[in-house]
Amino acid sequence: MKKLLSGNEAIALGAKIAGVKYASAYPGTPSTEILENLAKMAGVRADWAPNEKVALDSVAGASYAGARALATMKHVGLNVASETLFYLAYTGVNAGLVLISADDPGAWSSQNEQDNRHYARFAKVPCLEPADSQEAMDFVAIAFDLSEQFDTPVILRTTTRISHSKSVVNVPEDNRHAPRALKEFVPDMSKYAMIPANARRRHPVVEDRLKKLGEWANTAPVNQIEWGDKSMGIVTSSVAYQYASEVFVGYSFLKLGMSYPLPEKLIRDFASKVERLVVVEELDPFFEHEIRAMGIPCVGKEYFPLTNEFSLAVVREGARKLGVAQPDYATASVAAQVPARPPALCPGCPHRSTFYTLRKLKLRVAGDIGCYSIGVLPPFNAIDTLGCMGASLGVAQGVDAVGENNAKHPWVAVIGDSPFFHAGMPALANIVYNRGASTVLILDNDTTAMTGQQENPGTGKTLQGASVQKIDIEQVVRGMGIKDVFVVDAFDEPAVEQTIKAAVAIKDRPSVVISRGPCVFLDTYADKYIDDVDLVKCNGCSLCFRVGCPAIYKGELDATTHKPKALIDPLLCIGCDVCLQVCPRDAIFRVGN
Amino acid sequence: MLTASDIVAEVGMALGLDAKKSEVHGFSQRGGVVESHVRWGKRVGAPLGEKGNIDYLLAFELMESARWIEFLKPGGTVIVNRQRILPMSATVGDALYPSDEAIDQALRVVTTKIVYVDGLEVATDLGNKNLANTVLLGALARVMEVDPEVWLDVIVKRVPHKYIEQNKQAFWAGRMGEKVPS
Numbered sequence: 001m002k003k004l005l006s007g008n009e010a011i012a013l014g015a016k017i018a019g020v021k022y023a024s025a026y027p028g029t030p031s032t033e034i035l036e037n038l039a040k041m042a043g044v045r046a047d048w049a050p051n052e053k054v055a056l057d058s059v060a061g062a063s064y065a066g067a068r069a070l071a072t073m074k075h076v077g078l079n080v081a082s083e084t085l086f087y088l089a090y091t092g093v094n095a096g097l098v099l100i101s102a103d104d105p106g107a108w109s110s111q112n113e114q115d116n117r118h119y120a121r122f123a124k125v126p127c128l129e130p131a132d133s134q135e136a137m138d139f140v141a142i143a144f145d146l147s148e149q150f151d152t153p154v155i156l157r158t159t160t161r162i163s164h165s166k167s168v169v170n171v172p173e174d175n176r177h178a179p180r181a182l183k184e185f186v187p188d189m190s191k192y193a194m195i196p197a198n199a200r201r202r203h204p205v206v207e208d209r210l211k212k213l214g215e216w217a218n219t220a221p222v223n224q225i226e227w228g229d230k231s232m233g234i235v236t237s238s239v240a241y242q243y244a245s246e247v248f249v250g251y252s253f254l255k256l257g258m259s260y261p262l263p264e265k266l267i268r269d270f271a272s273k274v275e276r277l278v279v280v281e282e283l284d285p286f287f288e289h290e291i292r293a294m295g296i297p298c299v300g301k302e303y304f305p306l307t308n309e310f311s312l313a314v315v316r317e318g319a320r321k322l323g324v325a326q327p328d329y330a331t332a333s334v335a336a337q338v339p340a341r342p343p344a345l346c347p348g349c350p351h352r353s354t355f356y357t358l359r360k361l362k363l364r365v366a367g368d369i370g371c372y373s374i375g376v377l378p379p380f381n382a383i384d385t386l387g388c389m390g391a392s393l394g395v396a397q398g399v400d401a402v403g404e405n406n407a408k409h410p411w412v413a414v415i416g417d418s419p420f421f422h423a424g425m426p427a428l429a430n431i432v433y434n435r436g437a438s439t440v441l442i443l444d445n446d447t448t449a450m451t452g453q454q455e456n457p458g459t460g461k462t463l464q465g466a467s468v469q470k471i472d473i474e475q476v477v478r479g480m481g482i483k484d485v486f487v488v489d490a491f492d493e494p495a496v497e498q499t500i501k502a503a504v505a506i507k508d509r510p511s512v513v514i515s516r517g518p519c520v521f522l523d524t525y526a527d528k529y530i531d532d533v534d535l536v537k538c539n540g541c542s543l544c545f546r547v548g549c550p551a552i553y554k555g556e557l558d559a560t561t562h563k564p565k566a567l568i569d570p571l572l573c574i575g576c577d578v579c580l581q582v583c584p585r586d587a588i589f590r591v592g593n
Numbered sequence: 594m595l596t597a598s599d600i601v602a603e604v605g606m607a608l609g610l611d612a613k614k615s616e617v618h619g620f621s622q623r624g625g626v627v628e629s630h631v632r633w634g635k636r637v638g639a640p641l642g643e644k645g646n647i648d649y650l651l652a653f654e655l656m657e658s659a660r661w662i663e664f665l666k667p668g669g670t671v672i673v674n675r676q677r678i679l680p681m682s683a684t685v686g687d688a689l690y691p692s693d694e695a696i697d698q699a700l701r702v703v704t705t706k707i708v709y710v711d712g713l714e715v716a717t718d719l720g721n722k723n724l725a726n727t728v729l730l731g732a733l734a735r736v737m738e739v740d741p742e743v744w745l746d747v748i749v750k751r752v753p754h755k756y757i758e759q760n761k762q763a764f765w766a767g768r769m770g771e772k773v774p775s
Binding site: 002004064108127132161164166167237241242243246311312313329331338339340344346378379431545546552553554563 | 615618624639642646657680681685690703
């Protein structure tokens with residue numbers, strides 16, 4: 001049965017067919033949909049974890065206990081989970097364990113575009129790379145088998161373009177979950193308990209395993225040679241293969257489905273039969289350096305860029321420089337006349353009042369990862385630093401420790417509810433423990449909004465929507481010993497402002513403001529009316545434009561101030577009232593009920 | 594929009610072709626731009642098309658037609674939904690939404706085959722503004738000269754049962770719309 005599936009849908013299906021019993025992840029673009037799809041499949045237990053390290057540790061436990069297990073994460077999630085990956089590389093597995101790393105060339109929704117093939121080499125574990133959805137499904141099964149055959153965790157690396165593109169998949173008629181009996185856990189401390197003495201004994205095992213994996217790779221069906229014109233041999237993988245296949249038409253290809261360890265004999269054989277070896281790979285010169293280290297001459301990054309996502313145009317440009325003629329498609333350059341369409345906080349977003357206030361109070365802000373990273377953009381321009389999940393609290397503590405969180409430049413840390421559980425809690429412990437005096441704003445919108453409204457430990461719901469114990473952020477914060485904890489309604493801008501001022505004024509001890517209001521996409525969001533503008537009262541003061549709401553736009557010029565009056569789009573407005581609250585002339589009013 | 598491009602890709606499959614679809618979006622849910630590429634062929638490698646070489650451009654918003662027109666092959670067909678969604682650069686910044694004439698001129702640099710559709714209006718007349726995308730698919734089906742039954746088969750499989758009739762109506766309304774200029 002042919003189906004059009006995204007890479008992520010195909011991975012979920014492949015995992016189900018391979019009999020995966022347990023899967024865990026923290027949501028992260030472009031990986032999120034894998035677990036969301038698995039959650040719907042009978043026979044699979046799929047859980048959101050508070051972060052990627054916790055996810056991978058529990059997946060390790062499931063594997064030790066004898067169940068095939070899957071962890072999924074975005075590329076930077078593997079940074080968080082890397083400590084687990086490295087001990088897993090030494091302990092190996094019991095039942096098969098696969099880790100999906102979904103990389104993001106082009107940094108479409110990430111803070112960087114790191115190339116996680118390096119993790120495979122670094123941790124000395126195999127890495128498979130599908131080039132389309134069919135391979136995504138097929139390679140998951142291969143990865144589980146490989147994991148069990150070689151007693152190793154296996155990384156399956158996708159990119160945004162592989163995870164999110166849809167392509168045709170031959171879905172087996174019988175694609176039910178294949179239940180597998182738990183493989184008995186045979187206690188073996190020398191394998192599973194990495195005290196130094198055992199770690200030293202396991203290291204040679206890891207090195208030996210890597211050699212055997214390299215041998216396997218030489219004849220593995222995931223690595224394929226397509227012979228053509230031998231004046232040029234293209235070594236490539238993943239989506240780079242897809243672009244190259246349309247650009248280097250008729251040339252010879254070595255398509256690597258396994259990007260680590262590399263099949264040295266196969267590469268040597270391929271290289272010996274072509275006149276020129278060309279490596280076409282997205283991001284880092286990973287293959288190129290490995291192949292050069294084998295003593296095989298090749299070219300790569302002098303023709304194809306190291307940064308940003310590939311495209312047909314980018315690969316064509318490299319091909320042209322290599323003397324392979326390419327069509328030159330005339331393009332009209334008219335786009336410059338079209339205004340940009342930057343992202344914005346949604347109409348009704350609970351974060352709006354906070355960023356309006358932070359801007360108004362001219363506070364310095366250590367930011368975090370979430371929808372609220374839009375606070376960096378106009379009209380807020382309200383975030384000074386932004387790095388990774390949980391970084392806001394650590395950065396604020398460092399600023400505070402060196403005396404820069406002062407009356408002249410008060411700093412605050414801003415973090416969402418889901419990142420608070422992910423990495424904020426240890427950082428808050430650090431603030432308390434080390435006598436910090438930071439103000440921490442926790443924007444609790446009761447969901448993991450950025451990746452599409454996933455549940456988290458604070459929402460009281462599991463991935464499948466079952467009701468569970470809700471972890472109360474206020475209790476957690478108080479439990480850590482913070483005395484000054486303020487809870488404020490995110491949709492009450494004056495209260496948000498007053499509360500932040502009060503918290504920032506506390507200079508000798510830490511304070512926490514929990515700004516609470518549901519994400520506009522949640523069912524619990526109450527929208528009963530819309531707001532409108534009284535154009536007689538409005539004088540174009542423009543304050544309401546500073547709330548950065550897509551529903552508010554500029555109308556006619558006011559006769560006195562010669563500034564545009566505000567208009568509200570009734571199709572977009574959701575009646576959150578933040579603009580109404582900031583209007584100094586009471587020109588905004590509620591319509592309807 | 595993402596469902597609409599899935600439908601286009603599945604129509605390609607229904608015609609026995611290889612098909613790929615890929616969307617490019619970052620903060621899309623938060624008002625940013627989403628582009629979605631669909632490619633059909635005997636074998637499709639790249640999941641994304643390239644500037645100056647696509648056959649049909651379907652703009653779900655008026656101004657976006659001009660932003661993406663450079664992707665269209667000279668003489669290709671562009672279908673434009675007349676709906677305007679103001680960008681934040683215009684609502685809080687100093688950018689101006691281009692005039693209808695400016696947008697039309699920009700499109701004419703590349704092609705004269707421009708089909709304007711009042712997707713939202715037609716959908717609203719049919720009683721459900723969520724049908725706008727289906728109206729646009731109807732317009733696309735007309736210019737692509739693919740058997741409408743193939744489209745309808747795919748659409749029917751994709752939408753919840755109670756919306757099937759509405760979607761069929763929207764498809765035909767889009768398909769019967771304005772003639773394609775030659």
